Amino acid sequence: MRTFKKFQLFILFIGLTTFNACVEKDDFNTPISTDVAFTPGANDIVMDINAVIGEFTQQGGIFTFEPLPNGNSRYMTGYVISSDEGGNFFEEIVLQNAPSNPTAGIVVQIDVNPLYTLYEFGRKVYIKLDGLTVAEDNGVLQIGVRSGNEIDKIPAPLRNEHIIRDSEVATITPLELSVSDFSNDKENLFIRLTDVQFNRDEVLGTRPLTFAGEPTDQFDGERTLETCPGNTAIVLSTSTFSDFKSLPLPANRGSIDGILTRDFFDSFYTLVINSPEDINFTNDERCDPTILNCGIATTEGSNVLFDDDFETQVPFQLVSGNGWTNYIQEGTEGFEAYTAGGTNASLGVSVRVGAFGSGDASTISWLITPAIDLDANPGATLSFQSSNSFSDSSELELLFSNDWDGNPANIATATWGLVPAAYIVQDSDFFGTWFDSGIVDLSCGSGTVHFAFRYTGNDADNNFNGTYEIDNIKIRN
Known part of the structure; x- marks a missing residue:
């Protein structure tokens, strides 16, 4: 009887040992080496993320880190700032170069999911760069393995070789x-x-x-x-x-x-x-803008309250006269008259504004109409046409104010609301077409009002330095 029990225990031990041997370590939350600090070899090279980005720039694009001679390795250090615990990231970790005041970040693509159990938020890691490739994907710098002129994810069997946990888990300061x-x-x-x-x-x-x-x-x-x-x-x-x-x-x-x-x-x-x-x-106090939204009218009146087709303006000079206030709040670019032919032709003489080529870190420009008395003109409407030259996420808005006093120094501190019914050309619209705003109904407005076109952009990034054109502005009753 005693011999039989020993045999059962032996069989149970063998079974448990075999079962554990078949289970991959990645199925568990944390490897045994969680709190062991990683120390590179004396002749290994440790790089900051900034240095990797600098190497990418010098190489002129996608490149692969070749192994060093004599068995030495290159490592990049970084702190994990992403977490796939909530499912909003997938098979990638994002690293930045410091827990606070970071100056560089990069994405590491890994064919493993989940990753937060291994590389939690704030964990310092070393990336062994030998054999890995740095490339830009959708405008974002990333590390993986080369596949032609692109990168793929680091294969799961190579994860432990290329991604090494350090013992440090830092507090990340946004x-x-x-x-x-x-x-x-x-x-x-x-x-x-x-x-x-x-x-x-x-x-x-x-x-x-x-x-x-x-x-x-x-x-x-x-x-x-x-x-x-x-x-x-x-x-x-x-x-x-x-x-x-x-x-x-x-x-x-x-x-x-x-x-x-x-x-x-x-x-x-x-x-x-x-x-x-x-x-x-x-x-719980929202900061929603004031809205003047009376919809679109079916007809416009014949009584001209304000009109401008800009034909009297001097091309390539800032718009002036006719009651306009042309104000540059930030940067160097204001609303200027221009004329052009070709695919993106002007309508005779039109007006344009844009940050492209300005070198401005920020461009905010205003073109403001003279005052319009909506109480005295209860059926007023507004219309215009707009076009763009690849607006590129820069913005042109139609605004209104009941409290601006006409002094350019007070434009930024006045209360400006939106006129959302007016259609303004979108970045997705064909750049060679002029678009009608629609006949914007102003009948729900009141008091003395200034209308303004406000442009916001910058030339520090090509994605914000687009150009807008406007013409044939009409306010009628």
Whole structure:
């Protein structure tokens, strides 16, 4: 009897040993070497992410780190700022070069999921660069293995060879930025936007939008964040595979932490969060702009309150006269008259504004009409035409103010609201076509009003330095 029990225990031991041998270590949360500091060899080279980016620039594009002689290795250090625990990242980790005040970041593609159990937020890692390739994918710098002129993910069997955990887990301090600070060298950094909110059309009303759970969301849900004040827009991008895709967007305002990156088509900057816990919207007082939205009228009157086709303006000079206020708030570019033929022809003499070629880090320009008394003209309408030369995420808005006193020094401090019914050419519109605004109804407005075209852009980034053209402005009753 005793011999039989010993035999059973022996069989059980053999079975457990065999079972454990068949299970891959990646199935468990944490490797045994969790708290062991990694020390490169005396003759190994340790590089900062900035140095890797510098090497990429010097090489002129995609390149592969070749092995060093004598068995030595190159390593890149970085701190993990992404987490796939919420499903918003997939088979990649994003690294930045320092826990606080970072200056460089990069994406590492790995054919392993999940990764947060191995490389948690704040974990310092070493990337063995030998045999890996650095490339730009959709405008974002990434590391993987070469596949022709592109990169693939580091295969799972090579993960332990190329990605080494250090014992350090740092506290990551978000880098506070404003939207105007966005630039290519800020990509792949963990940033904080303060005093922002989601666009009113997405969170107010009977059915607020979710992060990425709408029927129209295919791969990512793109939602509009706005700064307070100013309502400058930035896109929050959320994967439709994220665990929180069906949660409603918060309607308050506050701060949000996330990773600055580019959209799939490299058309504009986006922010990606690790989880909804990165959103701290505790202020219930929204900063929505004043709206003058009476819709579109079917006809316009014959009584001219203000007209300008700009034919009397001097081409390539700033617009002046006829009651216009042409004000440059930031930068060097104002609204100028121009004439041109070809595909993107002007309408005789038209007006254009843009940051392209200016060298301006920020361009904000205004073209403001003389005062219009809406009380004395209850059936007033406004119309114009607009075109663009690849507006490239720069922005042209039609605004109005009831309290601007006519002094250019007070433009920025006056209260300006939106006139959303007017159609203004979009970046997706063909650049050779002039688009009608529609006959914008002003009948729900009151008091003395100035209307303004405001351009916002910059020449520090090619994605924000586009050009707009306007012509045939009519205010009638």
